[in-house]
Amino acid sequence: MRWEEMTSPEIGALDRERTVVVLPIGSIEQHGNHMPLGTDSILAHAVSLKAAELAGEVAVLPGPWFGFSAHHMRFPGSISLRAETLMAVADDVVASLVTHGFCKILIVNGHGGNGGVIDVLASTLGHKHYGKARIATLTYFALARDSIAAGRQSAPGGMGHACEYETSLIQHLRPELVKIERAETHYPDPGSDYLTTDLIGSQSVRVYHDFGDLSPTGTLGDPSLASAEAGERFFNAAAEALAAFIGDFRGWTLPGRKQ
Numbered sequence: 001m002r003w004e005e006m007t008s009p010e011i012g013a014l015d016r017e018r019t020v021v022v023l024p025i026g027s028i029e030q031h032g033n034h035m036p037l038g039t040d041s042i043l044a045h046a047v048s049l050k051a052a053e054l055a056g057e058v059a060v061l062p063g064p065w066f067g068f069s070a071h072h073m074r075f076p077g078s079i080s081l082r083a084e085t086l087m088a089v090a091d092d093v094v095a096s097l098v099t100h101g102f103c104k105i106l107i108v109n110g111h112g113g114n115g116g117v118i119d120v121l122a123s124t125l126g127h128k129h130y131g132k133a134r135i136a137t138l139t140y141f142a143l144a145r146d147s148i149a150a151g152r153q154s155a156p157g158g159m160g161h162a163c164e165y166e167t168s169l170i171q172h173l174r175p176e177l178v179k180i181e182r183a184e185t186h187y188p189d190p191g192s193d194y195l196t197t198d199l200i201g202s203q204s205v206r207v208y209h210d211f212g213d214l215s216p217t218g219t220l221g222d223p224s225l226a227s228a229e230a231g232e233r234f235f236n237a238a239a240e241a242l243a244a245f246i247g248d249f250r251g252w253t254l255p256g257r258k259q
């Protein structure tokens with residue numbers, strides 16, 4: 001299930017028609033005063049592994065730790081790839097998978113800042129490997145939007161970054177990494193009714209926000225409402241939504257495939 005722990009013959013023996021290969025991507029960037037830099041990458045990988053367990057016949061790749069985080073660079077510790085670099089990494093990984101005959105490849109994103117990149121990847125890689133593989137990309141918390149919304153306590157703006165949602169999840173999965181006594185609540189004002197910073201708000205208009213302009217600590221939302229119990233519910237909801245998608249994706253046809 002974990003690609004890096006399997007042997008080459010074990011990968012060679014996987015059913016190419018049924019196996020869904022998942023590439024998790026996230027970020028290394030500030031997550032307020034209380035959360036680890038690797039939050040998004042840790043969560044994308046953990047949700048992918050749990051979904052793999054639920055769905056079966058899924059192989060989860062080790063993801064690149066870094067993502068597109070230019071908007072976090074005013075905060076120490078943030079590391080950003082250029083969007084082009086991230087796309088090139090995903091392009092090469094997917095090309096390798098297609099070389100080995102895999103035809104259902106899913107990029108699972110855990111970082112809002114990678115949203116534009118995964119949209120482009122779905123189109124460019126989908127075109128490049130047309131007839132050989134289907135490439136799907138998604139952001140896992142958007143997929144589970146409804147169940148996350150049902151389980152939240154905060155008002156709009158309370159789930160954004162290092163917030164009720166992300167803090168709960170890390171408290172559930174890696175509680176030793178959360179310094180909750182240093183957490184600060186911040187409901188940002190994005191400056192227009194057309195804009196939202198909420199993780200599961202509807203973002204019809206895209207704009208660049210430097211996080212240093214939105215929040216003095218880098219936190220967007222309300223970590224004071226977080227708990228490990230809520231984190232377990234959010235985690236299971238996210239993994240179940242992803243597993244359901246994987247089960248569906250497995251059955252998709254390959255338009256343009258030469259018989």
Ligand SMILES: [Zn+2]
Nearest residue numbers: 039040162166
């Ligand atoms: Zn995050």
